[in-house]
Amino acid sequence: MSRFDITHGRGAQSAQVPQRFGLAARVADGDWLDERETVDDGAPKLRTTVTEEAARSIISRNTSPDIPFDRSINAYRGCEHGCIYCFARPTHAYHDLSPGLDFETKLFAKPNAAELLRAELGRKSYRPAPIAMGTNTDPYQPIEGRYGITRQILEVCLEARHPVTITTKSDRVLRDIDLLGEMAKLTLVAVGISVTSLDPRLSMLLEPRASxxxxxxxxxGKLVQAGVPVHVSIAPVIPSITDEFIEGILEGAAAVGVTSASWIMLRLPHEVAPLFREWLAAHYPDRAGKVMSIVQSVRSGKDNDANFFSRMKPQGVWADLFRTRFRLATRRLGMNEARLELDSTQFRRPAVGGQMQLF
Structure with a gap:
């Protein structure tokens, strides 16, 4: 292998721009090399850059029948966690950027997110329902430590008594345990933490900059102790790579008081499929064929199923096996898939322009 065959400290192995939009392919040149920090005789290292954008709106809406929320907030575009399997990677292509290395190194932050949220919640036409955070990129990825945008959003939601769900792969969520605790008392928040494996080395390869x-x-456990409703998500389950940890993750979560759990089968939409294949070739060449054979067996012979209603419901022998193992383990541990119903009835429009709204 050449020194560029394995990109250390990152999930993706390449930065090719997708061809489905007719964009020009990217090749390694002087500009690309300038973005790499090198040390004497060491592997090249990519720098992370953050571009601040002045967003025009902050609440995204969806009508998908496969997900349990109709609105979400993403304070950041791209995610430094670098999870190779991340289904959100293709969104970077809309910026003429690579869903590969660009997705985890060329990030965008929305510093005006809380201000926009305050304005949107203040509209007379707004009707409250839980806002999902962490559905596209992680609200507690490393740059949150510098920007604090997620915390600002939570502060607005607490003021407005607006319900929020959070999904993350970072223990940085504990920084906001004071806000989360206050929101939990009002049944305004539920937190889901995604755990893919229990092997730290494997985690560093799959999701190099996640906790x-x-x-x-x-x-x-700390969220449970603080009275915050918490959910463990085994997401994704990767056959022949992470499925061995299903029972162990559930047992560990149950031991610290978690009573709610779920699992999601690996999905490989658009450019995620070739990126994942590259990752397999770099790190698990001995089982790459087996992994992809099983993935295709649960997706009607394809790398991915993009159809509503079926995309989140893998089929076949392997899917049934994982589903049965999960069900038996949760039953034995007294866990369930039910999530807390959050309260939208306490909503009050937040102060806009320094003045509280009475109605």
Whole structure:
């Protein structure tokens, strides 16, 4: 292998621009090399850059029949966690950027997110329902430590008594445990932490800049102790790579008081499929064929199923096996898939322009 065959410290192995939009292919040139930090005789290292954007709106709406929410907030575009399997990677292509390395190194932040949220919640036409955070990119990825946008959003939601759900792979969520605790008392928040494996080395390959599995399991317990409703998500289950950890993750979560759990089968939409194949070739060449054979067996012979109603419901022998293992383990541990129903009835429009709204 050449020194560029494996990109250390990142999930993706390449930065090719997708061809489905007719964009010009990217090749390694001087500009690309300038973006790499090198050390004597060491592997090249990519720098992370953050572009601040002045967003015009902050609440995204959807009508998908496959997901349990109709609105979401993403304070950041791209995600430094670098999870190779992330289904959100293709969204970077809309910026003429690579769903590969660009997605995890060329990030965008929305510093005006809380201000926009305050304005949107203040509209007379707005009707409250839980806002999902972490549905596209992680609200607690490393740059949240610098920007604090997620915390600002939570502060507005607490003021407005607006319900929020959070999904993350980071124990950085504990930084906001004061706000989450206050919101939990009002039935305004539920937190889901995604745990993919219990092997720190594997985690570093799959999701190189996410919190270690041990830190995520610890965060689950600390949230439980703080009275915050918490859910463990085994997402995704990757056959012949992470499926061996299904029972162990559930047992560890149950041991710290978590009573709600779910699992999601690996999905490989658009450019995620070739990126994942590259990752397999770099790190697990001995089982790459087996992994993709199983993936295709649960997706009607394809790398991915993009159809509504079926895309989140893998079929076949392997899917049935994972589903049965999950069901038996949760039954034995007294866990369930039910999530807390959050309260939207307490909503009050937040102060806009320094003045509280009475109605």
């Amino acid at each position: 270690s599995p041990a830190k995520r399991m610890s965060a689950l």
